[in-house]
Amino acid sequence: MQPTTEETQQHAAHGAHHEELGFWRKYIFSTDHKVIGIQYGLTGLLFLFFGFCLMMLMRWQIAYPGKPMPVVGEFLQKLLGDEMVNKGVMLPDLYNAFGAMHGTIMVFLAIVPVAFAAFGNFVVPLQIGAPDMAFPRVNMASYQAYFLGGVVMFFSFFIPGGAAKSGWTSYSPLATLADMGHHPNGQTFWILGMVLLITSSLLGAVNFIATIIQLRAKGMTWMRLPFFVWAQFVTAFLLLLAFPPLEAAAILQLMDNVAGTSFFLPTGLAAPGTTTPLPISGGGSPLLWQHLFWFLGHPEVYVLILPAMGIVCEIIANNTRKPIWGYKSLVYSVLCIGFLSFIVWAHHMYLTGMGTKIATFFQTTTMIISIPSVIILTCFFISLWGGSIRFTVPMLFALAFLPMFGIGGLTGLPLGFNFTDLHLHDTYYVIAHFHYVVAPGTIFGLFAGIYYWYPKATGRLMNEFWGKVHFWTSLIFMNLIFQPMFAQGMAGLGRRMYDGGVTYAGADDPAAGLVGVPQWVFGMNRHISWAAWCLGLAQIPFIINFFLSMKKGKKVTSDNPWGATTLEWQTPTPPPHGNFDKPIEVHRGPYEYSVPGHDGDFTPQTEPDKR
Amino acid sequence: MDIPYVVQPREDTGLFNAKVGIWLFLASEVMLFGALFSSYILLRVGSMNWLYGEAKDLNVWLGTANTAVLITSSITMVMAWASLKLNEFGKFKAYMGATILLGLVFMVIKAFEYNAKFHHGHFPASHTFYAIYFTLTGLHALHVLGGMVVNSFYWGPGSKMWKTDPVRFTNRVEIGGLF
Ligand code: HEM
Ligand SMILES: [Cu+2]
Numbered sequence: 001m002q003p004t005t006e007e008t009q010q011h012a013a014h015g016a017h018h019e020e021l022g023f024w025r026k027y028i029f030s031t032d033h034k035v036i037g038i039q040y041g042l043t044g045l046l047f048l049f050f051g052f053c054l055m056m057l058m059r060w061q062i063a064y065p066g067k068p069m070p071v072v073g074e075f076l077q078k079l080l081g082d083e084m085v086n087k088g089v090m091l092p093d094l095y096n097a098f099g100a101m102h103g104t105i106m107v108f109l110a111i112v113p114v115a116f117a118a119f120g121n122f123v124v125p126l127q128i129g130a131p132d133m134a135f136p137r138v139n140m141a142s143y144q145a146y147f148l149g150g151v152v153m154f155f156s157f158f159i160p161g162g163a164a165k166s167g168w169t170s171y172s173p174l175a176t177l178a179d180m181g182h183h184p185n186g187q188t189f190w191i192l193g194m195v196l197l198i199t200s201s202l203l204g205a206v207n208f209i210a211t212i213i214q215l216r217a218k219g220m221t222w223m224r225l226p227f228f229v230w231a232q233f234v235t236a237f238l239l240l241l242a243f244p245p246l247e248a249a250a251i252l253q254l255m256d257n258v259a260g261t262s263f264f265l266p267t268g269l270a271a272p273g274t275t276t277p278l279p280i281s282g283g284g285s286p287l288l289w290q291h292l293f294w295f296l297g298h299p300e301v302y303v304l305i306l307p308a309m310g311i312v313c314e315i316i317a318n319n320t321r322k323p324i325w326g327y328k329s330l331v332y333s334v335l336c337i338g339f340l341s342f343i344v345w346a347h348h349m350y351l352t353g354m355g356t357k358i359a360t361f362f363q364t365t366t367m368i369i370s371i372p373s374v375i376i377l378t379c380f381f382i383s384l385w386g387g388s389i390r391f392t393v394p395m396l397f398a399l400a401f402l403p404m405f406g407i408g409g410l411t412g413l414p415l416g417f418n419f420t421d422l423h424l425h426d427t428y429y430v431i432a433h434f435h436y437v438v439a440p441g442t443i444f445g446l447f448a449g450i451y452y453w454y455p456k457a458t459g460r461l462m463n464e465f466w467g468k469v470h471f472w473t474s475l476i477f478m479n480l481i482f483q484p485m486f487a488q489g490m491a492g493l494g495r496r497m498y499d500g501g502v503t504y505a506g507a508d509d510p511a512a513g514l515v516g517v518p519q520w521v522f523g524m525n526r527h528i529s530w531a532a533w534c535l536g537l538a539q540i541p542f543i544i545n546f547f548l549s550m551k552k553g554k555k556v557t558s559d560n561p562w563g564a565t566t567l568e569w570q571t572p573t574p575p576p577h578g579n580f581d582k583p584i585e586v587h588r589g590p591y592e593y594s595v596p597g598h599d600g601d602f603t604p605q606t607e608p609d610k611r
Numbered sequence: 612m613d614i615p616y617v618v619q620p621r622e623d624t625g626l627f628n629a630k631v632g633i634w635l636f637l638a639s640e641v642m643l644f645g646a647l648f649s650s651y652i653l654l655r656v657g658s659m660n661w662l663y664g665e666a667k668d669l670n671v672w673l674g675t676a677n678t679a680v681l682i683t684s685s686i687t688m689v690m691a692w693a694s695l696k697l698n699e700f701g702k703f704k705a706y707m708g709a710t711i712l713l714g715l716v717f718m719v720i721k722a723f724e725y726n727a728k729f730h731h732g733h734f735p736a737s738h739t740f741y742a743i744y745f746t747l748t749g750l751h752a753l754h755v756l757g758g759m760v761v762n763s764f765y766w767g768p769g770s771k772m773w774k775t776d777p778v779r780f781t782n783r784v785e786i787g788g789l790f
Contacts, residue, residue: 132614134628202639210631213624214616244639245646252650255746260736263654283658283739288650295646 031136032577036143037122038457041450044113047150048443049539051105054098056536061090062500063529084162095498096165096178097186101153103168104190107300108197109150111442115307116239117146117204119449120232122457124208126568126575127226129217129584134210142203149196156189164190167496169297172264172289176256177272184258191254198247201239208236217567219586224605226566226590227330231310234338235303242299242342249292256284264289287352294345302341304438305405306334308445309376312398315448316380318564319395320387321601323591326379333372333379340369350418351425359418366416373409377402392562393467397448400475401441408436411486426496429489432482440478447474450546455561459573460553466541473538480531484524493521500525563602566590570606618779633786647750651743662740668731670724677720684713688762688788695781700773703784707766714759721752761787 030036057076060069066089069076073088084094125133133139156163161182166175170190179185212233216225225233252263260280267282317324324330346354346362380402389395411433414420424430447470455461492515493501501517508516560569567586571579584606592603620627655661691706728734728741735745765784772780 130614134614134616135632136614138632202636206632206635206639209635210628213631214621214626214628215614240635240639241642244643248643248646248650251746251750252647255735255742259742259745260734261742261746262736262739263650263742267659281736281738281742283654283660285654285657288653292646292650 029140031132031140033121033125033133033136033139034457034575034579036139037118037120039143040113040121040146041118043147043150044110044118047105048110048114050154051102051110052536054102054105056532057090058095058098058102059529059532061095061498063526065499065502080157080162092498093162093165096496097157097163099496100164100167100170100190101157104153104164106438107168107304108194109146109153111304111438111446112201112239112300113146114446115442116232116235116303117142119228119307119311119446119453120204120208120235123453123568124229124232125211125215126456126571126579127229127566128212128215128220129567129580129586130211130215131578131580133207134214135207138203138207142200142207145196145200145203149193149200152189152193152196156186156193159184159186159189161185169293170253170289171293172253172256172284172286173266173269175253176265177269180272188254188257191250191257194250195247198243198250201243205236205240205243208232209240212236217584217586220567220605221586223328223331224586224589226310227313227324227327227334228307228310230331230334231306231313234334235306237338238299238303238306238341242296242303245292246296249289253289287349290349290352291345294348295342297348298345299341301434301437302337304442306337308401308442308449309334309405311445311449311452312380312401314564314566315394315398315452316383317591317593318452318562319390319392319398320384321390321593322383322387323589323593324379325382325385326375327589327591329375330379333375336372337369340365340372344369347416347418347421350421363416363418367413370409370413370416377406377409392451393462393464393471394448394452396468396471397444397451400471401444401448404436404440404444404478408433408438408441411436424489426494427489428485428493428495431495432485432489435482435485439482440475444474447471447542452562453568454549455556455573456568456571457574458550458553460549460555461561462549462553463545466545470538470542470545473541474535477531477535477538481528481535484528488521488524491518491521493517560604563600565592565602565604567605570604618776618782627782629782629786633789637789647747651747654739654743658739662738667740668728668733670727673720673724677717677724680713680717680720684710684717687713692781692784692788695773695777695784698777700770704766704770707762707784711759711762711766714755714762717755718752718759721748758787758790761790 027035027039030039057069057072060067068088069085069090073085076090076094077085077088080094084091084097090098121133121139125131153163159182161179164170164175164186165178166187170187175187179187212225212229252261255261256263256265262280262282262284264286265278265280265282265284266286268277269280269282270276271278313324313330344362344365346358347366350359350362384399411429415424415430415433451462451467492504494504497503501521504517505519505522506516507514556573559571559573562569567584568575570584572581585608586605587608588603588605590605592598592605594601595603614628615621616626616628618627620630624631687706687709691703691710694700694702694706725745728745733741735742765780765787769783770780772783
């Protein structure tokens, strides 16, 4: 028998009393999308910090090659063994492991979980007016798989031979040969970790798409969805369709590593350091791995950036107090990006000697995909025009995102043309380019989102002054780190250099026409490292602010402290299990700010038309 | 708190949640196996010493038999679901049981095949053909195993739901079948 609405409502009101869940069910094995979002967020931020620590250590070796690491050198030697650290000096194997794991952790364990899973989980169901995700238990399983994947990756640092050492791209045959002395080795752990992370992403992606399709509240039509939801929707499709080929590739590489197959190992491959061919059946294709990897790899960079764009869009609309300019263009652009991102992958492979026709194809698609990205950025810039901008902390980060992502995107064009990429490929120019996209780009978007939605999650605001300190110092040091890398790269400094490129300085022999890495590059190495350590210090105000504000922050006086239009601000603060305490019906688009003829400078989506 | 459209389809999409979910999952499976088959094709056309015909040492009869087993099990699976739709729980039990048994038969035949390969000295490491063969069939075996576990649940303890929430149970079986 169907209960009447009245009964249901009474039930909901009592629910809070009846459903006293214990600590474990409430915080650890929760099926509430908000709790899972926060779990993802905290775990992801922890990994972000960890990945950054690896990089701070590597920057010591790059700036002062062969010098013992201060403070932590001896401790690391005790922890990781003499094969990894000698007299406090980071050894090449450790550098390679840290480099590969920095990339892996940052991409798969930090940015994707925070940008997609944490913000997506917390915000999307609220913004579409849903009581939870479509499959709450699948949601919990997704977090658990992610957590387990993280544990496997973390644990791999401590096994004999250490963590994976073949870059975040794990190119074969290097990945199979790098650590043949140990079984199972870091690479095997990497693959198992990745399989868990991919499983987690697939479960998450299915859940997000199903939720957005099925659980939109009454009146929430597609063109009334906040842009953030659109961004998450496309991101979920990218994860859903691009990750499985990497899963396939990972399974094949696992077979190569443990069952002795030759999927990616060519005939006649010699054992490392020798000329004797390995006893393998051969006939495999190293290029196959690259194709499968980059088929995921390129969509993945959009997974890293689209959620941040969504966050920035919400915050810009809210803080300019006017509608986003070109909402429809944004939606169609993000859909185009989603589609095109599947047919540009080989721009990472120009150096493999593919034919000019194929290179031309991928060069063309790469140029085409830059168009929707530029449209999105342009819409955001135009949205600022004529607004009465409130320079809140989230808005500062959102504003900084625009030029930072702009730099990252525009410097990508020379990498998309095969003739310029031949020079720039695998140099620090590439490192600078994609870090502008993901570090001062995406990470600033994430910070913006944290400062913006924090009051909804906790009922308190983060401290404004320390937020501004965090913002300005981060902005300055980010640029001091990554701007010089463009110059280093153009001067020929290669990436993944254990000694910061010193070996290649000696290559200078003008008589023979050889040009080595110029000396100023090494001075820059030191400046960059100091900036990176200062960036680390600049996060202290954030960390303290983040935890202290939970207890001490200024309490919000309303459920909608920023005066926002979208549905997540129509819930109680913090939202209870089930989210809304009243039936939700949507009557208008997401960004009706300062509409002439309306009272106040914002009209919530739930407000009915006046008769 | 109740999540809408768990059982009844949403009007504008015409689907209940889990149906959307399983179709999305299948889309990702297409990409997974698409990548594996593409790899197979690429390795095969790029190979200079591929195995053909007799050299592959495959048992065509066993393979054919197993294909038949598999297709029959698909049919019994659909029949199990259809029986629920027709409100015949007894028939459901029979068809579902048959499906699980056929899965078992499939695995046993597969085990014989593997065993024969090993006896003739064919291992994944012997040749890229066998590498592909073992990897793909191995993954498929895992898939079948997963299906058997889920179906056994529906057949055994899970079937209690038939009494409490028959529509949802029928949906569940449909989802399992699609998998
Ligand atoms: C904000 C602080 C960060 C700093 C200072 C930093 C610095 C660096 C440096 C110097 C390298 C080159 C190492 C080498 O070639 O030997 C590198 C590599 C890399 N970083 Fe970061 N990074 C930061 C954040 C991130 C983030 C947020 C991501 C996430 C997506 C990321 C992803 C990568 C990847 C994928 C690589 C390539 C690893 C490889 O060579 O396989 N980094 N990073
Ligand atoms: Cu790319």
